[in-house]
Amino acid sequence: CLLDFAPQGLPDWLESWKIDMVNFQSIISHFIETAITRYTGSIRTWTLVSAMNTGGVFGLNEETRLTLTARAIEIARQTDDSIQCYIRVEQPWGDYLSKGQHQLSPMQFVDAIDRLGVGLSGIDLELRIGYYPNGSHHHDLLDISKLIDKWSVLNLPLHLTLAFPSDDSDLDEKNPSMSKVQASQWKTGWSEAAQAEWVDLYLPLLLAKPSVTGVYWSRFRDQDARRFPYSGLINSQGQAKPALNTIMKYHRQYWRT
Template sequence: MRFSIHPVDQLDNWPEIRRAYVRGFDGRVHPTRVEIDGNVVAYRRQNSDSGKLHVALPIEGFGRPMASTSSLPEREEPYILLVELARGKLAQLRDQLAAWNMAGMDVPKDFPPLMQESHELLAEAVSNQDDAPRASEVARQSLETTFRAADVLSKSYIAQRLAVRRARTTHLPASLGCGLGHAPPNPDWEDSFVNAFNAALVPIEWRFIEPEEGKYEWDTNDAQVEWCEKNRLLMTAGPLLDLSPEGLPDWLWQWQHEVLNLQSFVSDFVETAITRYAGRIRFWEVAARANTGGALALSEEDRLSLAARTLEIASQVDQDNQLMVRVDQPWGAYQAKGKHRFSPLQFVDALVRSGVGLSGVNLEVAIGYHPNGCTRRDLLDFSQLIDLWSCLQIPLRVTLAFPSSVQPDEFSKQNQRLDGSAGANAWSDRMQADFVENFLPMLMSKQVVVGIYWTHISDAVPHDFANAGLVRPDGGPKPSLDRIIQYRREYWT
């Protein structure tokens, strides 16, 4: 599939063009090889089925969000990329408008003029494809207008859905929580945490609990559990098994080629951890990031088997516990590397069908991180992601991460780095707070979402995502924490 870029100097400031991928009609991402020749970019795949190209690009007022074409057939003549992106975004918006209309949504008055303008600009771009630079410029205007229209429509949907939910109950039936990090509760943020959240994630992770084989360190987690009980916070613990790079204890590397022995070690730790907190913690995140992997030399089948075995053991320890798995990169862009056969949805569906006691899934949406994070998305993309995952018919939780700075973070995972293509100004306290203000209500409006969590509270303790905490290393709160407190007071008290 080939696309022409106009003007060609756009390629100099468009690094995402080399990370674009093609998604098939079944939702799976095809392994994609990128070739650039002049102003023509070719995306090579092993098959010639129709597909949608997904690529992030700068959109005024929205940063550098992901956009996609409509489903396009292979052909020798290059498509004009911006024209096809404008066509694809408008088609996505039209489809969603029809669905929300059928559900009884009232269309806001400022939406139709934007929609009309998008159509007119796209029509002009399509009719001027003989003049590719002109067509590209007009298509970009259409694309930017469509993003604005989608934002207006999505925010109206959110407001109407929240009004319906508030009419049914004064308290949203969902937990609002945050990770405590790998340190005891700190007086710098204890009061703010309780004001902002009604739930907490206690990070009972193998690499911290058993850094040396047979030597367990429970003091931090014991203190966190006692603090949560004192403050009447709903606790979720885990992930017990983190299959991402740096997610497992270092001493396990000697067993990376012996899956059966590895399963034995996993079973012992899971049983020990759940038994220790029996009757105190009912919600357990048993496995995390098994869909992408990176820990040890485990194949996709090994990770699926290990996750299933971990769920099975956890269920046998206490059948009353609620067990879930965490899925990172839920849009599945990682499949473009050609190392994964299952899409994220297919991976979890296999666990659901195996009957091992899975009672929920946690979608990790970490915006702006590479290689294990997600590209920016607009509200429409985010809404459609939740709707897609609702087809599993099991409760969803969503864990959010968004950076507030590009400065080095000594306490974050070394394999997680900020995506520099967005520029230094893309990540700031204000941008993090804006992300909370826009995307938290979207999740609150979705009935299938039973829990909304922020990745960690403070940047002063070891954590996964750089500068994504709600409290600075010096103990000062970020503006995003105040935004969350406001939503807590409005919808949960």
């Protein structure tokens, strides 16, 4: 993802430019153009912006985030009109709306961007189960099925980015952008076995949805999963978790080579 509008998602030095939105947009546009130009022909699908619906970075309001997101897609299209441009939606159930700080629901935000006609190719929904404040509560199969069907109404291809905790131990480091693991809502508690069980139960449903064209795991290794602790498929000792084997099982089943 090129732009992250979550807290601490953009470099600190950029904050001083937020009072000058013309130059702020110019800096972001130049960055997007440079990145896409560098990988022209190598990367065909880009997730350009994440957390634009929830925000938090530099106190940017909804209107500004909507404008910046639309501009990011425009610049990407102007740079290479053959690429696929996705945006990543945080908390697609709209958990954050309970804080009363947003006017637009997740779907309203994305629909507004799509209606601008800037060339949005698809939507990446974050299903970060068991995390707060930037994730979602555990939802059963019916809830997730309904969520995907609801987003399918926009007639845009859906990608799903998954995260599920394999532990709930407290970490010593103090990182304000890091989510916390919620009290266990899974029948056996958070564990590596529970992570694999969740994948085994939910992945077939996600793969069966016609509107879903891609399913991704958030972070491969725990040491890289700083924002969503213990969500990796490789633990801190470098050992594969059972969930990785479960994913590979479905990979062999659905994508035989």
